Amino acid sequence: MPKDHGIGASIKRREDVRFLTGAGNYTDDINIRCQAYVYFLRSDVAHGKLNKVDTSAASKMPGVVRIFTGADFAAVGGIPCGWQVTDRHGEPMKEPAHPVLAQGKVRHVGDPIAAVVADTLEQARDAAEAIELDIQELPAVVNMKAAVQSGSALVHDDIGTNLCYDWGFVEENKAAVDEAIKNAAHVTTLELVNNRLVANPMEPRVCVGDYSRATDDHTLYTTSQNPHVIRLLMGAFVLGIPEHKLRVVAPDVGGGFGTKIFHYAEEAFCTFAAKACNRPVKWTASRSEAFMSDAHGRDHVTKIELALDKDNNFTAIRTETYANMGAYLSTFAPSVPTWLHGTLMAGNYRTPLIYVNVKAVFTNTVPVDAYRGAGRPEATYQIERVVDKAARELGVDPIALRRQNFIKPDQYPYQTPVAVAYDTGNYDATMDKLIEIADLAGFEKRKKASAAKGLLRGLGVNCYIEACGIAPSNLVGQLGARAGLYESATVRVNATGGIVVMTGSHSHGQGHETAFPQVISEMLGIDESMIEIVHGDTSKVPMGMGTYGSRSLAVGGSAMVRATEKILRKAKKIAAHLMEASDGDIEVKDGRFHVAGTDKSVAWGDVTLAAYVPHNYPLEDIEPGLEETAFYDPSNFTYPAGAYACEVELDPETGRVTIERFAAADDFGNVVNPMIVAGQVHGGIAQGVGQALMEGAVYDDNGQLLTGSYMDYAMPRATDVPFYQVDHSCVTPCTHNPLGVKGCGEAGAIGSPPAVVNAVLDALNSGGIKIDHIDMPVSPSRVWAAIQKAKA
Amino acid sequence: MKVTMTVNGASRSGEVEGRTLLVNFLRDTLHLTGTHVGCDTSQCGACVVHVNGQAVKSCTMLAAEADGAEIKTVEGMANGDGSLSTIQQAFQDHHGLQCGFCTPGMVMSTAALLKENPKPTEAEVRHYLEGNICRCTGYHNIVKAVMAASGQDVSTIAAE
Numbered sequence: 001m002p003k004d005h006g007i008g009a010s011i012k013r014r015e016d017v018r019f020l021t022g023a024g025n026y027t028d029d030i031n032i033r034c035q036a037y038v039y040f041l042r043s044d045v046a047h048g049k050l051n052k053v054d055t056s057a058a059s060k061m062p063g064v065v066r067i068f069t070g071a072d073f074a075a076v077g078g079i080p081c082g083w084q085v086t087d088r089h090g091e092p093m094k095e096p097a098h099p100v101l102a103q104g105k106v107r108h109v110g111d112p113i114a115a116v117v118a119d120t121l122e123q124a125r126d127a128a129e130a131i132e133l134d135i136q137e138l139p140a141v142v143n144m145k146a147a148v149q150s151g152s153a154l155v156h157d158d159i160g161t162n163l164c165y166d167w168g169f170v171e172e173n174k175a176a177v178d179e180a181i182k183n184a185a186h187v188t189t190l191e192l193v194n195n196r197l198v199a200n201p202m203e204p205r206v207c208v209g210d211y212s213r214a215t216d217d218h219t220l221y222t223t224s225q226n227p228h229v230i231r232l233l234m235g236a237f238v239l240g241i242p243e244h245k246l247r248v249v250a251p252d253v254g255g256g257f258g259t260k261i262f263h264y265a266e267e268a269f270c271t272f273a274a275k276a277c278n279r280p281v282k283w284t285a286s287r288s289e290a291f292m293s294d295a296h297g298r299d300h301v302t303k304i305e306l307a308l309d310k311d312n313n314f315t316a317i318r319t320e321t322y323a324n325m326g327a328y329l330s331t332f333a334p335s336v337p338t339w340l341h342g343t344l345m346a347g348n349y350r351t352p353l354i355y356v357n358v359k360a361v362f363t364n365t366v367p368v369d370a371y372r373g374a375g376r377p378e379a380t381y382q383i384e385r386v387v388d389k390a391a392r393e394l395g396v397d398p399i400a401l402r403r404q405n406f407i408k409p410d411q412y413p414y415q416t417p418v419a420v421a422y423d424t425g426n427y428d429a430t431m432d433k434l435i436e437i438a439d440l441a442g443f444e445k446r447k448k449a450s451a452a453k454g455l456l457r458g459l460g461v462n463c464y465i466e467a468c469g470i471a472p473s474n475l476v477g478q479l480g481a482r483a484g485l486y487e488s489a490t491v492r493v494n495a496t497g498g499i500v501v502m503t504g505s506h507s508h509g510q511g512h513e514t515a516f517p518q519v520i521s522e523m524l525g526i527d528e529s530m531i532e533i534v535h536g537d538t539s540k541v542p543m544g545m546g547t548y549g550s551r552s553l554a555v556g557g558s559a560m561v562r563a564t565e566k567i568l569r570k571a572k573k574i575a576a577h578l579m580e581a582s583d584g585d586i587e588v589k590d591g592r593f594h595v596a597g598t599d600k601s602v603a604w605g606d607v608t609l610a611a612y613v614p615h616n617y618p619l620e621d622i623e624p625g626l627e628e629t630a631f632y633d634p635s636n637f638t639y640p641a642g643a644y645a646c647e648v649e650l651d652p653e654t655g656r657v658t659i660e661r662f663a664a665a666d667d668f669g670n671v672v673n674p675m676i677v678a679g680q681v682h683g684g685i686a687q688g689v690g691q692a693l694m695e696g697a698v699y700d701d702n703g704q705l706l707t708g709s710y711m712d713y714a715m716p717r718a719t720d721v722p723f724y725q726v727d728h729s730c731v732t733p734c735t736h737n738p739l740g741v742k743g744c745g746e747a748g749a750i751g752s753p754p755a756v757v758n759a760v761l762d763a764l765n766s767g768g769i770k771i772d773h774i775d776m777p778v779s780p781s782r783v784w785a786a787i788q789k790a791k792a
Numbered sequence: 793m794k795v796t797m798t799v800n801g802a803s804r805s806g807e808v809e810g811r812t813l814l815v816n817f818l819r820d821t822l823h824l825t826g827t828h829v830g831c832d833t834s835q836c837g838a839c840v841v842h843v844n845g846q847a848v849k850s851c852t853m854l855a856a857e858a859d860g861a862e863i864k865t866v867e868g869m870a871n872g873d874g875s876l877s878t879i880q881q882a883f884q885d886h887h888g889l890q891c892g893f894c895t896p897g898m899v900m901s902t903a904a905l906l907k908e909n910p911k912p913t914e915a916e917v918r919h920y921l922e923g924n925i926c927r928c929t930g931y932h933n934i935v936k937a938v939m940a941a942s943g944q945d946v947s948t949i950a951a952e
Binding site: 253287675711716 | 811820824825826828829831835838865866867870880885887890892893895896899914918919921924925926927928931932933936949950
């Protein structure tokens with residue numbers, strides 16, 4: 001019988017009711033009396049010198065409140081970067097200025113040049129058309145490898161290079177890795193592209209700035225995954241507003257996927273302009289603006305070499321990656337190809353020697369930063385593609401080759417050669433489960449059925465591991481993070497027994513309002529309906545770091561558990577006093593406090609009332625009230641892992657690939673709400689399938705974004721994906737957080753791209769068409785071209 | 793110019809510019825913010841409403857064109873007593889939404905689909921919803937919810 005409450009129950013989501021009835025409160029639904037609207041005039045060239053921005057005629061247009069240009073922000077801080085990477089030679093990364101509005105140069109299509117504030121959006125847009133621009137177009141820097149050659153045009157003239165950093169990891173291992181590859185019995189080499197993606201949450205970014213002359217308080221409503229991070233970055237580094245004068249609210253947020261982590265220029269602008277214009281200022285991105293202003297994801301070009309000994313044991317991995325930073329450093333951009341990527345290069349395997357080189361490059365493109373998985377999909381894709389290629393070259397079963405090299409259950413904690421230490425896992429268990437749920441036994445029969453239709457059927461299997469539950473602050477501090485990555489929770493018990501949890505985690509689709517109460521319900525034995533989650537408002541939740549890196553339950557949930565434990569300790573003292581017993585004898589069961597071994601008990605509500613009506617209360621020992629706060633800083637990352645399988649049908653006449661079956665066996669540690677967890681995996685798989693088959697942000701040689709709308713950027717639709725088989729019954733609980741949870745938000749997007757590409761290559765090769773690799777997106781035209789080349 | 797239309801059963805009027813889209817009239821003038829704007833190329837379907845009983849992307853229609861029309865939005869989809877309708881309930885029961893932004897369009901498209909095809913197959917559901925993009929769910933639970941709302945047994949579809 002499945003549980004119907006507490007941890008492990010698939011409770012229906014309470015937040016659904018407002019979303020299903022149109023009662024959600026997204027940022028664009030917020031309108032403040034007297035608000036003005038801002039329209040950003042953006043660069044339509046990738047790289048150019050701003051000779052003139054003449055706003056004189058535009059300023060006289062109807063409804064215009066004020067027009068801002070870079071000059072208005074000359075004395076204002078730039079958009080900061082939250083992570084400092086140190087290169088192979090001990091030098092800090094190059095960190096160019098990132099102005100709120102362009103100053104002197106434009107550096108990508110979409111770079112904001114001027115901002116028109118007007119009574120209506122239409123008036124702002126009309127006036128923007130009357131701004132006179134003189135832009136001297138410069139050669140665009142687009143190709144990363146060309147960008148680091150001498151003689152390339154420079155995105156930032158003042159730093160004298162387009163190379164942000166040249167990072168080596170672990171640098172001390174480099175010689176040993178080179179030696180191991182030289183002496184290997186077999187080396188498999190693969191060059192591949194991890195295609196540039198646009199996160200595309202369905203809600204475009206929006207912000208509304210507000211300002212009170214009476215109190216000098218600023219308020220920013222924004223589509224953010226982490227309002228507290230915005231408060232810190234924008235307040236401290238851009239506008240110079242202390243925390244107590246700046247409220248940041250992220251209400252219902254329509255998806256994030258990473259791209260709503262970062263602090264954006266539009267947020268700083270609306271906050272600044274609200275004071276400057278003495279009016280609330282609202283900006284709502286169109287989808288076209290989102291394509292050219294939201295941070296993009298991935299965009300790595302990599303060469304990987306896998307060395308094996310004569311018994312097919314992995315002996316070394318060496319990689320060289322070019323990682324696109326775009327035109328400016330977005331908030332966490334430098335960390336993605338380094339610490340979120342290099343540290344994952346051991347994957348699920350015992351490879352003893354690993355060396356990762358990453359060259360981060362500035363180009364005249366939109367900044368690139370974390371997108372669902374962030375660095376870990378790039379690592380997984382390389383490893384799982386090169387292992388598959390090695391299996392084909394060696395003529396061995398790809399699953400057997402993986403199993404042979406797995407870290408074994410008795411090897412935990414397992415210290416990898418790339419800094420991280422996995423606390424727990426069981427990769428054979430998830431592989432066994434995958435084989436079962438994917439019905440791999442039936443594959444050959446299905447392959448024959450496909451062949452009868454003239455189609456090639458392929459099977460792709462891969463593993464993944466990720467490091468999430470981000471992150472131990474002391475560790476990431478050593479690695480260059482400029483922020484702590486704890487989480488906080490305040491648990492407030494009201495006099496009548498209801499509980500409000502104020503968490504720094506932010507829900508933008510993950511269902512925290514439903515899942516977090518399940519944890520407290522389990523701990524206290526009271527009904528979930530008595531527990532409410534408050535998040536997304538820095539005036540209600542004092543401190544927090546937000547939601548990304550699959551951290552909400554592992555870090556935010558742990559803070560909530562710690563605060564609830566404090567509540568329990570105090571509540572037991574109150575209960576003991578009420579029953580004239582010792583608090584050490586108090587047990588909590590079904591929402592009542594019992595004196596162990598007796599029939600004496602008091603209800604939860606008796607205790608909570610006593611806390612606030614302390615007529616009969618141990619005032620000499622404890623204070624009245626029942627509210628506790630905890631900060632939780634994890635001691636390690638968590639390491640979800642699993643095995644994925646994809647079956648495709650491929651039409652050799654047209655190159656068209658369809659996903660016929662997809663299965664995912666994940667080990668997420670303990671699971672609080674299986675329904676929500678499955679939904680997270682489903683969505684991640686669709687994004688991974690999208691990356692593998694259809695998505696890709698494309699720039700031409702002039703730096704023009706060719707995929708600037710849903711007309712050109714192929715988003716997965718309902719017809720592009722099948723029903724998925726997902727399982728998370730293989731559980732090795734995390735050993736270092738109180739819930740034993742690992743996080744599930746990114747797994748699907750990390751684990752699925754190699755499964756799809758491996759399946760496509762299996763279909764081709766098993767069909768007699770010898771092809772080593774096709775880059776993502778594996779579109780019909782690319783498959784067809786590869787087939788023609790192979791036949792030629 | 794002044795437009796008047798029946799929205800969720802009530803007569804509503806307002807001043808619009810010639811260029812005002814129906815979705816902006818609904819959101820900004822009538823404050824019916826359940827209808828969302830997710831793109832500017834009529835691709836995403838977050839803005840689907842019913843106009844005279846037909847599913848329409850309200851970003852593709854001028855408010856002036858809807859003068860005199862019967863409009864239904866997601867705010868008008870619950871039962872008379874305020875409880876969730878069969879379609880809405882199926883979306884909640886089967887976890888057919890996550891961030892909720894595409895959801896109003898999904899609900900409106902589903903209602904239109906089930907009106908013309910009361911027992912759609914999986915393939916028919918997927919085909920009909922091609923004009924509604926969801927970035928969160930991978931469509932699995934949306935398709936399941938739509939089939940459940942049509943009264944079909946979805947228990948054999950992959951668990952959870």
